[in-house]
Amino acid sequence: MSLISIIVPCYNQAQYLDECLNSVRNQSYQNWECIIVNDGSPDNTEEIALEWTKKDSRFKYIFQENSGVSAARNNGIDNSTGEWILPLDSDDKISPSYLEKAVIKIKEGYHLIYSNAIYFGKKNEKWILEDYEHSKLLYHNIIFCAAIFKKNNIRFDSKMTYGFEDWEFWINYIFSTEDIKIHKLDSCELYYRIKNESRNKTLKG
Incomplete structure (x- = not known):
């Protein structure tokens, strides 16, 4: 069983998918699975995803009819085997050390x-x-979507296809977890792509 399940929802982002998945494969920590959820993409997402499942059995592929990013993340979480979840947008990347550094904090008792x-x-x-x-979280979102958290029964609101789904998820998750411990690493472990055509992502610097 994998310790960390990385959930990659993908809609019409095939041009960036290789770069994203390569950053997963290059992790210094190896006990992970990566679930690619094709949210009914009209591009060649499926072709690229299936190539990755052939390269490495830790990559899994799911297709769903277009239902939005929240539903895609939930589908991946529901089909994951890991105790911990990392939602990673298909146009973003993570540094090679992210999982390794997070596991150190997991062993120290942190939940997120x-x-x-x-x-x-x-x-x-x-x-x-x-x-x-x-108190800060109640006023604005201070956690990006690609945080690593312990899996429980909290899911993203699939009816909220555009807007503040990440923020709502963190509020629900954090305030439903008793004595939650949260840690922010001082290093830069996420590469967050900015595109002219991007939908407004929940959290901006």
Whole structure:
């Protein structure tokens, strides 16, 4: 059984998928599975995803009719075997050390781990996130979607296809977990792609 399940929802982002999945495969920590959820993409997402399942058995593939990113993430989580979840958008990347550093904090008893990040693409600079405080989260989202958290019965709101689904998820997750411990790594472990055509992602620096 994998310790960490990485969930990659993909809709019409095939041009970036190889880069994303390569960052998963290059992890220094190896006990993971990666579930690619094709949300009814009209492009060649399926072809690329299936090639990755042939390269490495830790990659799994799921197809669903187009239902939105939240439903795709939930589908991946529901079909995962890991105790921990990392939602990773298919146009983003993670650093090779992210899982390894997170596992250290998992062993120290933390329930949710995130980090600083780096914008790339149309914008290239560091993205320094705030240290976690309950009160801050109630006013604005301070955790990016690609945080690593212990799996429970909380899921993303599949009716919220555009908007603040990440923020709502973190509020529900954090306030449903007794004595939750949250840690922000000081290093930059997420590469967050900025594109002209991007939908408005939930959290901006």
